Amino acid sequence: MNQKIRQMDGVKQQIIALLKENIRNIPDFPKPGIQFKDITTLLRNPDTLELTSQVLARPFRRMNIDYVIGLESRGFLFGTNLAQDLHAGFIPIRKPGKLPADTVSATYALEYGEDTIEMHSDAFDEGDRILIHDDLIATGGSAKAATQLVEKLGGHVVGYSFIIELEALQGCDQLPEDVQKDILISL
């Protein structure tokens, strides 16, 4: 049994190494000083596209997730697929003015600038179990604001899923300590 787990861990490490190789760093985008982590190269490769989806879903399979929330816009890329894999629904959190029905909103600080996010006020029912997903966590501001939106509507955030974490910015410290966080790559 232990050996099986170790073998699985070994395979996961190999997959993660492959994913890491397929993420491109773009210096000084969109502003001088920002090291932009570009996942279009990960999406372009059919192998890493498939493997990323598989490893994102695995830790949450037995957690009875009702909805995956994806943060605009790169959180949509794997978010809907993650929801399908977990047999959950998908809810988009969007920039202001994009969602057509009644919304709740929250303002947060980005690594570069400030922004507001919105979610439909009837997106889920009170007590629903929510997984928040984005491609990358930097300062943690947007994931924290998303958590506030979920709590405003009486939902429970039971997990966070990110492909990349910018470790030095300690974004996860902004999120509740007792909630599961799955990060594939720490940079």
Ligand code: AMP
């Ligand atoms: P934050 O709210 O500071 O955690 O920022 C996370 C959001 O900003 C995510 O939606 C990311 O896609 C985007 N983002 C922030 N910094 C970067 C970066 N260096 N490279 C790529 N995306 C980033």
